Amino acid sequence: MELVIGTKAWSTWSMRPWLVLKKTGAAFDETLIELRQENNLSADRILERSPSGLVPFFKDGAVAIGDSLAICEYLAERFPRAGLWPSDATAxxxxxxxxxxxxxxxxSLRGECPMDLSAPVRAAELSEATxxxxxRIVALWGELLGRFGGPWLGGAEWGIGDAFFTPVASRFRTYGMKLSDFGDAxxxxxxxxxxxxxxxxxxxxxxx
Ligand SMILES: N[C@@H](CCC(=O)N[C@@H](CS)C(=O)NCC(=O)O)C(=O)O
Known part of the structure; x- marks a missing residue:
């Protein structure tokens, strides 16, 4: 298996399937393409591997997938014992x-508060839309944690839902957001x- 990813500090979409692949415990090759290089260098390098011109891109034999959620769904099927989705149908x-x-x-959150894992923590003035x-994220997390008992969104086991929100958690940290200001108890x-x-x-x- 090979996962093509973008710069780790910034590429939220790359991070999600990478975390999920790690959870499976399977070995995989990681191909890192630095984003935002001059003279279209990043775009050219991505296009050599990913027809959509976007990362992540995943290969496993004849399987080739260029979307983070579709990669995770494939991994859930390929590794049924890794607990990537909750076993309970409702969860x-x-x-x-x-x-x-x-x-x-x-x-709005994605555009206004981009992920930057190497940036210092700083307070951000948020727009109404953000x-x-x-x-909404605070309400969603609270609802699922309450409903399925936590500590993860689907209950006892960390999975794809949690991987998808990990970049959000990093934004909350980087931009010093106090979730109690947004309805969190x-x-x-x-x-x-x-x-x-x-x-x-x-x-x-x-x-x-
Ligand atoms: N919906 C896609 C989004 C992928 C995407 O937008 N990737 C960005 C990086 S996070 C990208 O490749 N941008 C090209 C560039 O920055 O050169 C997915 O879930 O995989």
Whole structure:
């Protein structure tokens, strides 16, 4: 298996399937392409491997996938014992919906507070739209943690839903966001910290 990823400090979409692959325990080759290089260098290097011109890109024999969520779904099928989705159907549906909401949403937060794992912690003035995104994330986390008992979104086991929100947790840290200002009674803030303590995330961060 090979996973093509972008600069680890910035590439949130690369991080998600990388964390999930780590959780499987399987060996894989990592191909790192530095993003934002001059003279189209990054774009050219990505296009050599990924027809969409985007990272991540994943290969496993004849299988070639150029989307983070689709890669994770493939891994869940290939490694059924890795617990990548909750075994309970109701929890699984909710974890899937949460990952999908992240995959297609929260554009204001993403645009205004880009992930930068090597940046110092700094307070950000948030727009109304970004505040709305943060409130929604806090509510979603709180709902799932309460419903399925935590400590992860789908219950006892860390999985794809959690991987999808790990870059968000890093943004909350970098931009010094107090989740209590966005409706959190404590569980969302604690969950965000737990995400950043995962061995998979620490391994990713060590590679910056
Ligand atoms: N929906 C895609 C989004 C992938 C994406 O937007 N990747 C960005 C990096 S995080 C990219 O490759 N940008 C090209 C560049 O920065 O040169 C996925 O989930 O994999």
């Amino acid at each position: 699984r549906a909710s974890a899937r919906a949460a990952a999908a909401e992240m995959h297609s949403g929260f554009s 505040g709305k995104d943060v409130r 404590g569980s969302a803030a604690q969950y965000g910290l737990r995400l950043l303590e995962r061995p998979e995330f620490r391994a990713w961060e060590a590679g910056i």
